[in-house]
Structures are given as C-alpha cells and as structure tokens.
Amino acid sequence: MEKFMKKYLIFFIFCLFSLTVFANSTIKRVRLNNNPPQLVFDISSTVKPKYNSSYDEYNRLIFLEIEKVKMGTKLNSSSLSGKNIEKIDMIDYGSNVGFFIKLKKGSGHRVYSLSNPHRIVIDLKATNSSKKEFTVAIDAGHGGKDPGAIGFNKYKEKDIALAVAKKLQTKLSKDFNVIMTRSNDTFISLSERSRIANRGKADIFVSLHLNASKNSSAQGMEIFYFSKKSSPYAEKIASYENSFGEKYGEKTTSIAQIMGELAYNKNMEKSITIARPLNSSLSKRLGMRDRGIYGANFAVLRGFNGPGILVELGFITNKSDVTKLSRDANQNVMADELANKIRSFFY
Ligand SMILES: [Zn+2]
The missing domain is CATH 3.40.630.40 (Zn-dependent exopeptidases)
Structure with a gap:
C-alpha cells in the first residue's frame, strides 16, 4: 500500500511539474532571416520544445506543429511572406500551435531545432529541384x-x-x-x-x-x-x-x-x-x-x-x-x- 502511495505521489508531482514547465513555453517571436534564408520561431521554455512537421510536396505546404506552447506574439503573415514564403497561417489548438507555411517554388524546407536559446528553424534555401526522385x-x-x-x-x-x-x-x-x-x-x-x-x-x-x-x-x-x-x-x-x-x-x-x-x-x-x-x-x-x-x-x-x-x-x-x-x-x-x-x- 505504501509503495502504491509513493508511486502515486511521484506521478502527481510529475504532473504538477509538467504543467508548470509547459505553461511557461511561449513562442516569443516568428522572424525571417535573410542570409541564409530561414524562418525562425523563438521559444522561451525551460525544456527543449517538441515539434513535428510534414510537407505536402504538391501544394508546397509545410505543416509545423509545436507542442505544449502558447503563442506569445502576433503572427504577421505579410511581413514574413516574400522571396521564399507565399503565405503563413496559424492555428492555436489550445495546447499546441500549428503553422501552415506555403512555400514559393524552389524553396527548401529543412526543419530542425536549436537550443540556447530554444529555436525551431526552417531552412528555406533553394533546393536542387532538377533532381527527380521517382x-x-x-x-x-x-x-x-x-x-x-x-x-x-x-x-x-x-x-x-x-x-x-x-x-x-x-x-x-x-x-x-x-x-x-x-x-x-x-x-x-x-x-x-x-x-x-x-x-x-x-x-x-x-x-x-x-x-x-x-x-x-x-x-x-x-x-x-x-x-x-x-x-x-x-x-x-x-x-x-x-x-x-x-x-x-x-x-x-x-x-x-x-x-x-x-x-x-x-x-x-x-x-x-x-x-x-x-x-x-x-x-x-x-x-x-x-x-x-x-x-x-x-x-x-x-x-x-x-x-x-x-x-x-x-x-x-x-x-x-x-x-x-x-x-x-x-x-x-x-x-x-x-x-x-x-x-x-x-x-
Ligand atoms: Zn484495353
């Protein structure tokens, strides 16, 4: 019984801890770098932010979902659009935030994260589009x-x-x-x-x-x-x-x-x-x-x-x-x- 209580307590503390941590994760800024062209999501968080991304080749659409964050800034789609990005939209799912990034033709789409400070980066450098895979x-x-x-x-x-x-x-x-x-x-x-x-x-x-x-x-x-x-x-x-x-x-x-x-x-x-x-x-x-x-x-x-x-x-x-x-x-x-x-x- 005592063992069970202990387990339960640990679990409870973990939940409480998670809540505090996740509540603190905020997307502070979404910005565009010019050289090399990158779309950067600055995130303030005590833990490494989790994300997943997919790419719809036909529509040239990146879907990026950042988990357990709040949007702490306004997304200015028009200032982010330009040479590489046609349009960017956002959906706030409550706990997660999703971004739809429509690329212009020839733009790359490598997604990765960096720490200190936490960032999720999308490289937009042009890809060699002449190479056909299939x-x-x-x-x-x-x-x-x-x-x-x-x-x-x-x-x-x-x-x-x-x-x-x-x-x-x-x-x-x-x-x-x-x-x-x-x-x-x-x-x-x-x-x-x-x-x-x-x-x-x-x-x-x-x-x-x-x-x-x-x-x-x-x-x-x-x-x-x-x-x-x-x-x-x-x-x-x-x-x-x-x-x-x-x-x-x-x-x-x-x-x-x-x-x-x-x-x-x-x-x-x-x-x-x-x-x-x-x-x-x-x-x-x-x-x-x-x-x-x-x-x-x-x-x-x-x-x-x-x-x-x-x-x-x-x-x-x-x-x-x-x-x-x-x-x-x-x-x-x-x-x-x-x-x-x-x-x-x-x-
Ligand atoms: Zn026939």
Whole structure:
C-alpha cells in the first residue's frame, strides 16, 4: 500500500511539474532571416520544445506543429511572406500551435531545432529541384495495328488512352521522371510494355484503357491491380485485355511474374493503396459510376517489377461515358486526378 502511495505521489508531482514547465513555453517571436534564408520561431521554455512537421510536396505546404506552447506574439503573415514564403497561417489548438507555411517554388524546407536559446528553424534555401526522385511508367493501352476496343461513334480505345496518357505525362514531368511505353500510334506487345518500365526502373506502372461491353448501358470507371486470385468478373476483364496480346501473336501466359512472393504481396498492397482513392475521386470528378477496384491476372501488369494499376477509364461502348472521355477538358481532369493520386502515393 505504501509503495502504491509513493508511486502515486511521484506521478502527481510529475504532473504538477509538467504543467508548470509547459505553461511557461511561449513562442516569443516568428522572424525571417535573410542570409541564409530561414524562418525562425523563438521559444522561451525551460525544456527543449517538441515539434513535428510534414510537407505536402504538391501544394508546397509545410505543416509545423509545436507542442505544449502558447503563442506569445502576433503572427504577421505579410511581413514574413516574400522571396521564399507565399503565405503563413496559424492555428492555436489550445495546447499546441500549428503553422501552415506555403512555400514559393524552389524553396527548401529543412526543419530542425536549436537550443540556447530554444529555436525551431526552417531552412528555406533553394533546393536542387532538377533532381527527380521517382519514375512513373505511363502505358497507353493498345496502339498501331491494335486499336483496342472500338465503341460508340467509332471511337478507338487506343486513341483516347494515348490522349490521356500524354496529358498525364505533361502533368507529371515537372516532378517525376516519366517513361512512356508509347507516345504515338505504334504497336507494342504486352511483354515489351512491362520490359520498358523495368528497364527504366519505374517505381509505378500505370496502364490506361477503356472497357467495352456488348451491353451498351454498361458504364463507369474501374481499376485493376495484379493478383493471382481474382473474381469471375475481374478474370473476364483480364482475359479480355490479354486477348489483344493473343490476337497479335503474343503468348500472354508466357509473360512471367518476375517478382518474388514477398514483393508480390507488397506490390499488391501498394497498388490497392493508390487504386482505391483514385477510382473514387476520378469517378466523382467526372460524374461517372464508380465500379470499384479488382485484382486479376493481367499480363501487362504481371511482367512489371513493382506496383501497377490498370485503369479502365470508362466504357467506350457507352454513349455517356465516351462522350465524356473523348472531350479534351475531361481528359485533362482525368490526367489531373491521376497525377494528384500518383503524387500523394509517393509524397
Ligand atoms: Zn484495353
């Protein structure tokens, strides 16, 4: 009993101590240094202030949260904005204070803390933005002698797939190395597509297609990833897409799955991570039916050594879908949403 009381007392004293300490932590000043360019948070505190930060690459937004502090100064956003910072906002959570710092293009974002006196510093020195970390392989389905599915108003799958692929390439090129399995109307076999992506050490493989059905009312968007197991429906779509390979003389069953079992599971998991939010946001933005995501044995995905998705952008045999898919503005929306989700997959 005595032991318990002692523990309890120690805990109580600790709490009291913590309260006094934390209550004393105050952000005294937020200032900008010119050379080197730095944003500095001066903090008066008896303990080293804790913080965490994250960076949204796409929006160039740093989120910095400083724990157990009070804001003891007014944040003057306009005097802090300039060469490196576009805008800075603050949220006081009561115990923690959060800052949203929107950077200008090319600004760095290294966050660290210094003591004596306590400071949290964000280095804003320009980074070498020409270095691109990740590689995306974009695969426009079919091409050349293989038109893919031919649908309503004689639209060809290969043309719409290529149009979206090129727009996606433009949108990704500034932040990613992009590999196109084809950039014009040429025929490329299924095995060659994954080989091109593997050779280029792509980090993800995105294949663009349009679905087709004898039932012209079938419509909507769906995304597939490589899986050895599949539902009868997904299997049907996979064998339909694989049949184009067979039709042009390729034995698609001979395309080997080159990833080992461990990589296979990991890649499948990663593919699902991007497929799910992509399908729902993409269909929402275009007002199309969200048909869901499925795993199936797609020959073109099987040969790639990494996560991969095959997007069926809509039904070429459905009047409403193809009207949307053939419009330049909508293709831009598609490319935009694909690029968004690819970005958030990596960053
Ligand atoms: Zn196709």
